[in-house]
Amino acid sequence: MANDHILKRFDEELERLNATINEMGGLTEAQFAKALQAVRDRDTAIAEEVIADDARVDALDVVVQEQTVKMLALRQPMAVDLRVVLSSIKIAAALERIADYAKNTAKRSIVLAQGSAPPSAVAGIDRLGRLVRAALKDVLDAFADDDVAKARDVWDRDEEIDQVYTGLFRELLTYMMEDPRTITACTHLLFMAKNIERAGDHVTNIAELVSFRNTGQNFAEARRKGSGALYTTDTAP
Amino acid sequence: MANDHILKRFDEELERLNATINEMGGLTEAQFAKALQAVRDRDTAIAEEVIADDARVDALDVVVQEQTVKMLALRQPMAVDLRVVLSSIKIAAALERIADYAKNTAKRSIVLAQGSAPPSAVAGIDRLGRLVRAALKDVLDAFADDDVAKARDVWDRDEEIDQVYTGLFRELLTYMMEDPRTITACTHLLFMAKNIERAGDHVTNIAELVSFRNTGQNFAEARRKGSGALYTTDTAP
Numbered sequence: 001m002a003n004d005h006i007l008k009r010f011d012e013e014l015e016r017l018n019a020t021i022n023e024m025g026g027l028t029e030a031q032f033a034k035a036l037q038a039v040r041d042r043d044t045a046i047a048e049e050v051i052a053d054d055a056r057v058d059a060l061d062v063v064v065q066e067q068t069v070k071m072l073a074l075r076q077p078m079a080v081d082l083r084v085v086l087s088s089i090k091i092a093a094a095l096e097r098i099a100d101y102a103k104n105t106a107k108r109s110i111v112l113a114q115g116s117a118p119p120s121a122v123a124g125i126d127r128l129g130r131l132v133r134a135a136l137k138d139v140l141d142a143f144a145d146d147d148v149a150k151a152r153d154v155w156d157r158d159e160e161i162d163q164v165y166t167g168l169f170r171e172l173l174t175y176m177m178e179d180p181r182t183i184t185a186c187t188h189l190l191f192m193a194k195n196i197e198r199a200g201d202h203v204t205n206i207a208e209l210v211s212f213r214n215t216g217q218n219f220a221e222a223r224r225k226g227s228g229a230l231y232t233t234d235t236a237p
Numbered sequence: 238m239a240n241d242h243i244l245k246r247f248d249e250e251l252e253r254l255n256a257t258i259n260e261m262g263g264l265t266e267a268q269f270a271k272a273l274q275a276v277r278d279r280d281t282a283i284a285e286e287v288i289a290d291d292a293r294v295d296a297l298d299v300v301v302q303e304q305t306v307k308m309l310a311l312r313q314p315m316a317v318d319l320r321v322v323l324s325s326i327k328i329a330a331a332l333e334r335i336a337d338y339a340k341n342t343a344k345r346s347i348v349l350a351q352g353s354a355p356p357s358a359v360a361g362i363d364r365l366g367r368l369v370r371a372a373l374k375d376v377l378d379a380f381a382d383d384d385v386a387k388a389r390d391v392w393d394r395d396e397e398i399d400q401v402y403t404g405l406f407r408e409l410l411t412y413m414m415e416d417p418r419t420i421t422a423c424t425h426l427l428f429m430a431k432n433i434e435r436a437g438d439h440v441t442n443i444a445e446l447v448s449f450r451n452t453g454q455n456f457a458e459a460r461r462k463g464s465g466a467l468y469t470t471d472t473a474p
Binding site for chain 1 (some may be wrong): 302306309310311313314318323410413414417421424426427432
């Protein structure tokens with residue numbers, strides 16, 4: 001009886017924890033989408049919103065930390081339950097980082113709106129951003145539904161994101177070389193592209209964690225970006 | 238008696254945890270110093286060492302996570318003890334990120350060694366790097382000695398690091414504009430500078446955590462980089 005009671009409490013707390021992460025995920029997705037909109041439409045009002053609202057994502061990350069510490073201390077979960085609690089901390093941390101990248105992209109969009117960025121380069125950022133945004137949406141669905149196959153699909157798409165990033169990077173270098181007046185604007189676009197690509201890496205990490213919490217297994221023992229790729233996308237330019 | 242026994246166990250575990258973090262700190266400092274050396278001396282062998290040894294830092298971070306989860310679950314620390322355990326997790330995470338930035342800098346140094354980077358720009362990276370390296374060394378000493386005054390000194394120095402970073406950034410943009418043939422090399426230097434500046438931010442975070450674990454207080458309720466600095470160093474270029 002007492003044991004059932006403890007188990008019931010743990011399940012209730014886990015449900016609350018999942019709800020917090022789902023809320024954090026929804027907010028992060030909205031922040032990311034709005035940051036892309038700010039870049040695309042040169043909309044500084046939206047950018048300011050993204051910058052201000054980042055504190056809400058940070059606050060939810062603190063809630064996740066509090067909830068998990070309480071669960072670890074009071075319920076002393078073992079095996080599967082411990083795995084679920086620990087992966088929750090890491091998923092929240094990844095979402096917090098993705099939101100940070102969205103905030104930084106929004107900040108740069110404000111500076112960019114004042115200058116003359118090559119429109120096709122801005123379109124390239126949007127293309128890369130939409131890929132990552134779709135992956136983020138799908139990995140959040142995979143988390144909510146414990147859908148490991150969907151998480152695997154997201155994990156597989158990281159390669160395409162890296163390829164698009166590398167192509168965009170080369171394109172930006174070309175713009176700068178052809179017209180040095182675009183160097184300042186293109187430097188902002190380079191950092192935006194890097195932000196978005198890094199956000200994509202965190203989406204991939206979340207996909208791994210969805211697999212890990214459900215199966216105890218990662219998709220691969222070693223990440224594909226091993227030493228073989230040192231001098232390609234990982235260090236691009 | 239039983240309670241004393243539990244307390245003694247906690248203290249022993251805490252000592253072991255601190256030893257792990259000190260080891261992780263020493264290794265991270267060495268990695269950071271070697272990455273700077275790789276850039277300065279165009280030494281690709283040292284760069285390869287940094288890249289390979291990053292796994293050792295990651296492994297120590299996993300050890301810290303295991304030690305802290307065990308302490309939270311078995312000892313159920315409250316108040317001060319809980320603060321110390323939780324800050325340990327965050328200090329380890331910050332060190333892991335600093336080591337990542339060292340690794341990325343080392344990777345870029347290999348690409349850079351093949352091209353023709355402006356020597357004075359490379360010297361600028363070294364200057365910025367030495368500031369952050371000194372801050373890292375001091376904050377690790379502050380952690381080991383529970384020296385809040387020393388941590389405060391490190392925290393204060395972040396402003397100088399940001400200023401040097403911003404100056405370097407403008408310098409790099411000038412090089413690119415004056416000689417578009419340097420664009421590819423300077424783009425690597427831009428990302429290196431950003432890596433080093435971000436490592437400096439994490440050093441500042443560790444300084445905050447040294448204060449928090451000893452006093453329960455941060456140096457400031459809000460970080461100095463508030464909304465007022467949005468369009469200056471934080472989004473530089």
